[in-house]
Amino acid sequence: MSRITPRLLRGAALLATLCLAGGASAATTVRFAHLELDADARYDETHLAFRGLALPLGRPFAGAEVALREARFVGQAVGAEFALERVAGADAKALVASIDKLNKEGVRYFLIDAPGAVVADVAKAVRGRELLLFNVSAPDDALRQAQCQPNLLHTLPNDAMRMDALAQYLVSKKWRNVLMLEGPRPEDKLLADAFDRAAKRFGLKLVERRPFVLSNDPRQRDQGNVALLTAGADHDVVFVADSDGEFARSVPYRTVRPRPVVGSEGLTAAAWSWAWERHGAPQLNSRLEKHAGRKMADPDWAAWMAVKAVVEAVVRTQNAPFGTVAKYLKGDEIAIDGFKGNRLGFRPWDNQLRQPLLLATHNAVIERAPIAGFLHPTNNMDTLGFDQRDSRCAF
Template sequence: MMIFRALTQFALAASLLFFALAAGAAEVIRFGYLELADDPRYDERKAFFRTLSRPLGAPFAGAEVALRESRFVGQAIGVSFELVRARGADARALVAELDKLHAEGVRHFLIDAPGKVVAEVAAATRGRELLLFNVSAPDDALRQAQCQAHLYHTIPNHSMQTDALAQFLVAKKWRKVLLLQGPRDDDRLIGSAFENSARRLGLKIVDKKDFVLGNDPRQRELGNVGLLTAGDDHDVVFVADSDGEFARSVPYDTVRPRPVVGAEGLVAEAWHWAWSRHGAPQLVSRFDKQAGRHMGSADWAAWVAVKAVVEAVVRTGNAPFDKRVAYLGGEEITIDGFKGNRLYFRDWDRQLRQPLLLATHNAVIERAPIQGFLHQTNNLDTLGFDRRDSRCKP
């Protein structure tokens, strides 16, 4: 008995030594995480009202969760994964940080920055052996005129979001829409995306009115929800408000009892903490434990960007960079985003195909594409820019 126990202990010690040596010899694949030093989108002074159109926090925690989940799968092929966080004041500073990491062998970068910064970084790194994953900029232009072959998008763009909401409105037969649009450039981008969605799906925008949030008495009528929603009858109010501070005052303050969509009321997002199918509660629980808050769309986008690269590394047996890129951008890859569909990237603009969750503050109401909205090859391509709509020429 003592001999058996000694042999068992020896075998256990040998196994531990083997795994320790294997871990020590494992190749390390590092992810760079690029972000602005003082990103106004995460300003704590504006976070107190937590509107549906604003992120719940910086999405770095999403990448951390994905990295933790990938530890064991990496061991199977002798690979470990690391995450390096780098900040810069502007696009030029982020490119400088990228250059340093690239010189150290980093080839995969998540970038968390506004659209203009993402566009500058992507243009400055064109033609280099690296991949950028946009995890928080929904600008349509990044998938159209400003697209780059090495710039992938895991966050949905404005047109995907407005298409999802437009499908919902058509399904509900709420076809007459009042569009309220804010003064910011991002507000106009959202409003334009919805107008395109409405035109394609047969919705009628009965009126389009600009709003201004402020205390100037000369512009009182531009900030009064009652005055803005009076006039022509409509079935629903769409609010294009990238900041969200005005939008939160619209529900229950309209002249007529009308649903509100867009920035408040009902939103179209990549992720919502109340999604309860396809293993989502387990992911939500892991993220809550890591970040101490609910998981939002940008968090999910950072998480799935890391998971996509890990999937490519594992399935190709950690092949050279060019072969991993080919697999990552091909149709054979299967990315599980816990939303019920096989996810993979469009080859024309590098946008991740994905369903969107139509949600209120505390519930997911529907998942888009809505049943009945069909596409000749993939129903997920009813959201956003189809191949025939694409102006991407990287």
């Protein structure tokens, strides 16, 4: 895997030099807009109360704000200031209208925090505009496949990446026989299908897919009984596909056999964890917690990363026009530090940010994927998610 190299360290010295040389020039403002829905069920207080491993901890706007604060000094190097505004709308149509207005005013970089269906509609509607749209909270594989758009970039890892990371870990532990418990929601099926794909890719055996239902209806009580759901099948580990998280939190320690639980509870694959303690992560976690009054989660990191990526491209291109910045941002030369120990950049075939993933519990990072031994001809991080040969994205 590629690591942070002396090149990145030299970059810090370069920025300091540029600050001295260019500090006196008149600053231009690079503007960001953060788009979100007025009512987004993913952030409902009752929903967040579960504190499930698969759930956000709050709106990711806080991550973008932290990144903007970090960028203030860096922008002086090239005479750039950075500004961020927050825009909310009722639906995709309202968000598109906001983009139209702001784009005419000179805003070129938009972070979108919305469910996958809304992201797909917005990205399709603004295709061909002079702007970049960053998906910071929708993990849907379809957005990186059939629904991909040339101006839609993804800093959040998709389901395929996360499930590949889990599969690699299970193979490394020789826990090859997996019992899946699958929820009734469409999002649960997406998770289940993504893990099924990963299992086939890395040689795991999915011994059975058993549906669960979490309900107060006495007639469905057995369908939510963990002991009954985990009885009978010969398995090494239990995978839970539960996008809501309410059922998943009840699975560990209630299985018939003493088996580890992974997926939506127990051990999960994440873009970020507040328990990550390497590569400057404690400082970033501390800044987010101080700013937002809560811990950092995946969407927060993705929003922080989107702003950071643009800032890096603006600085490296000497605050060039949008076309030059966008080309550099999506090119091979960019080296973004995501505080996870690797040089990060966007895959050219689907605009997904290459990144290692953290295999974490509620309070510890157990491993980082790609797992040692899982190799790729050009970049080991491309063992996570859709490689170029697997891509159905056609820009």
